[in-house]
Amino acid sequence: MTHYMLAMHQPDEGAPSADVLAEVMRRLDELAERMREAGAFVLTAGLQPASSATVVRSEAPLGVAPGEFLMSDGPFVEAKEHLGGFWVIEAPDLDAALAWAKQVVAITSLPIEVRPVAGLVR
Amino acid sequence: MPDAQAQAALAFRENHGRAIAILARVLGDLDLAEDAVQEAYVEALRTWPRSGVPPSPAGWIVTTARRRAVDRWRREQAGRAKASEAALLFARGESEGAPDGIAEAPDVRDDQLRLVFTCCHPALSLGSRVALTLRLIGGLTTAEIARALLVPEPTMAARLTRAKAKIRDADIPYRVPPAHELGERLTAVLAVVYLVYTEGHRGTSGDELVRVDLCTEALRLARELADLMPGESEVHGLLALLLLSEARRPARTDAEGRVVPLPAQDRSAWDRGLVDQGSATLRRAREIGPPGPYRVQAEIAAVHDVAVRPEDTDWPRIVELYDTLLALTPTPVVRLNRAVAVAEVHGPDRGLAALEGVELPGYRPWHVVRAELLVRAGRVDEGVEEFRRALECPGNEPETALLRENLGRLTGRPGGQR
Numbered sequence: 001m002t003h004y005m006l007a008m009h010q011p012d013e014g015a016p017s018a019d020v021l022a023e024v025m026r027r028l029d030e031l032a033e034r035m036r037e038a039g040a041f042v043l044t045a046g047l048q049p050a051s052s053a054t055v056v057r058s059e060a061p062l063g064v065a066p067g068e069f070l071m072s073d074g075p076f077v078e079a080k081e082h083l084g085g086f087w088v089i090e091a092p093d094l095d096a097a098l099a100w101a102k103q104v105v106a107i108t109s110l111p112i113e114v115r116p117v118a119g120l121v122r
Numbered sequence: 123m124p125d126a127q128a129q130a131a132l133a134f135r136e137n138h139g140r141a142i143a144i145l146a147r148v149l150g151d152l153d154l155a156e157d158a159v160q161e162a163y164v165e166a167l168r169t170w171p172r173s174g175v176p177p178s179p180a181g182w183i184v185t186t187a188r189r190r191a192v193d194r195w196r197r198e199q200a201g202r203a204k205a206s207e208a209a210l211l212f213a214r215g216e217s218e219g220a221p222d223g224i225a226e227a228p229d230v231r232d233d234q235l236r237l238v239f240t241c242c243h244p245a246l247s248l249g250s251r252v253a254l255t256l257r258l259i260g261g262l263t264t265a266e267i268a269r270a271l272l273v274p275e276p277t278m279a280a281r282l283t284r285a286k287a288k289i290r291d292a293d294i295p296y297r298v299p300p301a302h303e304l305g306e307r308l309t310a311v312l313a314v315v316y317l318v319y320t321e322g323h324r325g326t327s328g329d330e331l332v333r334v335d336l337c338t339e340a341l342r343l344a345r346e347l348a349d350l351m352p353g354e355s356e357v358h359g360l361l362a363l364l365l366l367s368e369a370r371r372p373a374r375t376d377a378e379g380r381v382v383p384l385p386a387q388d389r390s391a392w393d394r395g396l397v398d399q400g401s402a403t404l405r406r407a408r409e410i411g412p413p414g415p416y417r418v419q420a421e422i423a424a425v426h427d428v429a430v431r432p433e434d435t436d437w438p439r440i441v442e443l444y445d446t447l448l449a450l451t452p453t454p455v456v457r458l459n460r461a462v463a464v465a466e467v468h469g470p471d472r473g474l475a476a477l478e479g480v481e482l483p484g485y486r487p488w489h490v491v492r493a494e495l496l497v498r499a500g501r502v503d504e505g506v507e508e509f510r511r512a513l514e515c516p517g518n519e520p521e522t523a524l525l526r527e528n529l530g531r532l533t534g535r536p537g538g539q540r
Contacts, residue, residue, distance in 0.1 A: 002293040093295035094245060095303075116292045 001090050003042065003117035004097040010084035010110050012050055027107045035089060040100060042088040042120070050075040050082035084110070088117065126171040133179035134163050138261025139346070141183045143233035146296060149191050152240075152286055156258065158191035159183065165190070235298045235350050242311040243294050250285035251314045252321075257282055259346075260339050270336050271321060308351075312360050312416060315343045319364050323371075337371065340364055348403070355411025358403050363416050365400030366423035369393040381520040385432040397427045418447045437466040454480045458488055461495075470498040486515035490525065497532065506532050 015021065035041035053075045058066030075082050087104070091097040094114070101112040134141075138159065145155035162183050176182040241254040252271070256262045262270070268278035288294065299307040322336025344361040351357045373387035382388075404424055407417045422443045429435040444460035457480045465473025473495045482488035489512035497505035509529045513522065 093293045094243075095295050095299070098245065114292075118291075 003090050003120045005115045006087040006101050007113040008085045008110050009081045011081050040089045044087040046085040129175050130166040130170050135261040137180040137183055139259035142258050143237040144184050145187055147233050158187035161190040162187035236296050240296050242314050244310040252317055253281050254285050255314050315340050355407050356414040356416050358407035359414055359417030359420050362400045362403035362420035365396050366427050369396035381524050415451045437463055454482050470495045484515055486512050486517045
């Protein structure tokens with residue numbers, strides 16, 4: 001069994017209407033339930049808009065305690081699409097993970113990046 | 123035996139895919155399988171000149187490679203707590219039946235299919251799929267693949283390493299896909315074989331028009347797939363297409379290596395044996411399934427191959443077939459080829475009309491077709507401009523030379539200078 005992150009990338013602009021969004025959320029809840037029943041569900045998180053993000057960084061190299069921290073307003077990468085939410089699932093192989101991803105795509109019509117997890121601490 | 127080394131090279135090349143397929147299952151790891159076959163090869167180079175080529179080279183390779191893998195595993199695991207795993211692996215390997223029979227066992231076909239579908243998994247880029255297929259199934263060395271695909275060797279080595287790492291890290295399964303996924307997965311496999319052939323047949327760059335190794339390799343892969351999946355219509359369609367195209371290869375270049383366009387080819391030089399094989403394969407494809415894109419392209423190739431003279435070509439039939447192909451794969455390139463056939467039936471103006479809405483700037487064949495149709499329609503100045511644009515596009519040297527010649531003839535100046 002391998003853990004995979006299904007990362008949902010969504011455009012910053014042009015969110016669907018509240019009605020449409022409510023239906024999408026309802027179907028995603030159902031999907032999470034199916035994942036749980038199949039023993040695939042680990043966790044999921046939906047994120048606030050990327051514009052609400054703050055990036056913290058320091059100039060200090062690895063292994064050196066930072067003297068000061070820098071803050072910047074907005075997401076790490078300036079782009080028109082950002083991570084909008086993600087799932088961590090457990091699946092026997094990539095094909096099984098891709099099958100879950102296809103279900104997310106079918107509900108959200110958004111691209112889903114499927115990435116194997118190297119280590120998961122719970 | 124002086125040529126035992128050459129025989130070893132040939133035996134390993136021919137049996138590479140089968141050996142890797144079996145060992146990947148037994149060892150559970152593609153990298154281990156590849157290393158083991160490599161070690162067996164080194165041993166063959168050492169021992170075959172003395173002992174002679176074994177009666178079943180395939181069986182010898184698998185048995186030897188498996189022993190080497192177990193030896194190595196034991197060596198590497200010595201001192202670690204995992205020695206028990208080696209024992210397990212060894213037991214699993216040894217219970218596989220008579221060593222020399224292993225490469226001929228019926229489930230080897232399943233192993234080979236598993237390897238094909240793993241190397242051609244759609245989660246891998248087409249370039250990675252091609253590289254993995256040529257390396258693991260075709261048994262080509264990294265250097266040979268790099269040379270054939272005109273990529274620096276370190277780049278190709280890195281591509282192969284990355285692809286194998288993805289198979290391992292993302293856990294791409296080593297199995298034949300279930301029936302409901304087979305269509306999509308088979309498309310990914312056939313695209314690889316087709317690309318290997320087209321790269322060999324019409325290199326997008328380089329000095330030679332035909333790079334023999336890739337065409338031969340693609341044919342070998344297609345034959346193997348047809349053998350492994352006898353019930354899949356499109357597999358036979360692709361094999362037929364390659365055979366019917368390959369049949370014309372002897373006439374595609376002249377003695378100086380210059381490209382000869384289809385109407386000017388010496389049709390007596392076409393390989394009748396390959397035409398017959400291709401036609402028989404095409405009949406098989408028709409028997410077992412509905413038309414797919416490869417089969418329809420094979421039908422088109424067959425119409426060309428049976429025409430004794432260029433003027434005997436059944437162009438109306440070709441237009442019909444392109445209509446079918448367009449319905450299956452509505453791409454601009456198919457519309458471009460259809461326009462050529464339309465021009466043959468109804469004249470250059472109708473051909474140009476069929477090109478309306480097809481915009482492929484920078485794609486050399488688009489410019490060449492437009493140029494030729496414009497010239498034939500009497501719009502020579504526009505045709506000359508289009509030939510000049512074609513020359514600016516990337517393409518192989520023999521094609522470029524032919525274009526310069528055409529342009530020179532039209533402008534009355536060698537090379538078509540302004």
